[in-house]
Amino acid sequence: MHSNNDGSAPAPAPEERPPLTPALTGAELARWYWTLAELTDLARRLDVPRGGGKAALTERLRAALDGEPLPAAPARRPAARQLSAPVDASTVIPEGQRCSQVLREFFRREAGPAFHFDGHMRAYVAQNAGRTLGEALAHWHATREAAAEPQEIGDQFEFNRFLRGWHADHPEGTRAEAVTAWHTYRSKPR
Numbered sequence: 001m002h003s004n005n006d007g008s009a010p011a012p013a014p015e016e017r018p019p020l021t022p023a024l025t026g027a028e029l030a031r032w033y034w035t036l037a038e039l040t041d042l043a044r045r046l047d048v049p050r051g052g053g054k055a056a057l058t059e060r061l062r063a064a065l066d067g068e069p070l071p072a073a074p075a076r077r078p079a080a081r082q083l084s085a086p087v088d089a090s091t092v093i094p095e096g097q098r099c100s101q102v103l104r105e106f107f108r109r110e111a112g113p114a115f116h117f118d119g120h121m122r123a124y125v126a127q128n129a130g131r132t133l134g135e136a137l138a139h140w141h142a143t144r145e146a147a148a149e150p151q152e153i154g155d156q157f158e159f160n161r162f163l164r165g166w167h168a169d170h171p172e173g174t175r176a177e178a179v180t181a182w183h184t185y186r187s188k189p190r
Contacts, residue, residue, distance in 0.1 A: 003087050003151065005147055007032070008106075014188070015167075015188070015189055016187075017032050017033070017070050017099030017187055017189075020034060020038050020039075020042050021039075021042075022042070022045060022046055022065065024065055024187070025065055025066060025145075026061070026063065026064075026065045026066040026068075027062075027066075029053070029058070029061055029062055029065055030062060030190070031057070031189040031190055032186075032189055032190065033185075033186035033187075033190070034058075036054045036057070039054065039057050039058060039061060040057070041188075043057060043060070043061060043063060046061070046064050046065075048060050048061060048070065048145065049070070049132065053156060054156050055155065055156060056071070059071050064187050069183060076119070079096075080094060080095055080096025080097065081094055081096075082094075082096075082097060082098060082100055082102070083100065083102050083103065084102060085099060085102050085105070087102060087133055088106075088133070088177055089110070089132060089134030089137065090133075090134060091132060091133045092130060092131070092132055093125060093128055093129050093130065093131050093132070093133065094129060094134065095129040097126075098125075098143055099117040099121065099122055099125055103117075103125065103133070104117065106133055107133075107137065107140065110137050111140055111141070115140065118151070119147075119151055120140075120143040120147055121136070121139070121140055121143075124136055124139045141144075150164075159182060162181075162185060163178050164179055164181050166178045166182070
């Protein structure tokens, strides 16, 4: 065994992320960060259902790689009728309405260019079928103070969570430095 100049043992070589192939085990898949595009590609190669979001897809891939029964794929909801232009404040939100460009254009016209679909508005649209766009607009205005507070970032947005934490630890850091740190972080096992 070789030693460093100070007599200590050399640091072990850093592990490298393995290629994402059907030869991986489920445990090895879970040790590393993979993009949704990478996971979707592997799912295609393994003929694994690709729907349901990154976490659900990862669980199905882990099972497939380990030769276990796949967790149930999420049931597909039938496509809901979506609003089309023109809409106004009296337009009723239908069941299953998405935060679409039609809604974005209405809210930007009525609330101004600062409008964006944040968590408060996405939840309102998803959970308030039967209410009007005017009521949704009032909700937008009523939630601006709460929306200005830092919001919880969901597990599926790991990159965004990393950036928030990195900038908290490095307030003078640049976005380029944060992205470089992200690439280093995601290249290491979890």
